[in-house]
Amino acid sequence: MKPTKSFIYGIILGLIGIVLFSSKAVMVKMAYQYNIDAVSVLLFRMLFSFPFYVVIAIVYRKKSNEVVIVKNDYLWVAFFGIVGYYLSSYFDFVGLIYIKASLERIILFLYPTIVILFNKLFLKQQISKEQIYAIVLTYVGIIIAFWNEVAISGSDTYLGGFFILLCAITYAAYLSGSGWLIPKFGVMKFTAYVMIVSCICVFIHYGITNKIDLLNYPWQVYFLGFLIAIFATVIPSFLVSTSIKLISSSNFAVIAAVGPISTIILAAIFLNEQLTLLQLLGAFAVIIGISLVSLNKKK
Known part of the structure; x- marks a missing residue:
């Protein structure tokens, strides 16, 4: 069956969104070259993206899906904003201090397997034999x-890997738990709300742990913060949402395998990072494993 124009358009938008998302780790590592801490880089990411999400929230505030929203729903939005985009982002940025950007993306790519395990543990969803084999292959990689x-x-890799794994776990928890809220609020409104919550959390975190002096950094830090916010956060979030709408989440999960590959390429170009042959073999095993998990979910 010949794919429709909208399906091809969805794949192209999805691929662009994935590559832009993958550039985040590389730009964060570039910012660290200017002796800036993780919370400050995270602050600039949220500071520059915050106005966009406020505008989206205002524009979509009156749009309703004809579903009754109760007070507890807003509490859950706040919870998932804290878990999914504040804690997850914080763990990610701290982990990047200690490990390569390419290895960070490979570990983060575990989150679909964690979602499956969460669904089994809390929602009693069955895991097929094919998924078990794919998950084992992924973790071996x-x-x-x-x-x-x-x-x-050296041993710093343990610490970096631990924080990136926490990032994957918290993001998987967000994906597993927030699915029932999205139909109530709509994708745009829900995304804007959780991002506003996460931005506020980062602002508070920065105010507590750092001196509030936003004008004392090299210009490159502000530029990279702006790029991370716009080109690695805001734009890809809309591209990915549109892609999922056009081709379905199952199909998107398959093309998401481009993420680790694009990060490895970008890290080699901009950071001069090189993975060994053994690490590339492990990355390939992870990509194959996650793709098999996604294909099995599609079936």
Whole structure:
């Protein structure tokens, strides 16, 4: 069956969104070259993206899906804003202090398997044999890539890997738990609300842990913060949402395998990061495993 124009358009938008999302880790590592801490980089990401999400929230505030929204729904939105985009982003940015951007993306790519495990644990959804084999292959790939990096870079890799794993777990918890809220609010409104909550959390975190002096950084930090906010957060979030709408979440999950590959390429170009042959083998195993999980979910 010949794919429709909208399906092809959805794939193109999805691929662009995935590549832009993948650039985040590379730009964060570039910002760290200017002796800035993780919370400050995260602050600039949220500070520059905050106005966009406020405008979206205002524009879509009166749009209704004819579903009754109760007070508890807003409490859950606040909860998932804290877990899914504040804690997850914070763990990610801290982890990037200690490990390569390419390895970060490989570990983060585990989140679909964690979603499946959460659904099994809390929602009693069955896991097929094919999914079990794919999950095992994925984690074998992670072990190969991770332990080889430990041998090269030392024990700091453990700490970095731990924080990135926390990022994957919190993001998976957000995906598993927030699905029932999205139909109530709509994609645009829900995304804007959770991002506003996460931005406020980051502002509070920065105010508590750092001196509020936003004008004392090199200009490159502000530029990279702006790029992370606009080109690695706001724009891809809309591209991905549109892509999922056009081609379905199952199809999008398959093309998401481009993420680790694009990060490896970008990290090699802009950070001069090189993965060993063994790490590339591990990355390939992770990509194949996640793709098989996604295909099995589609079936």
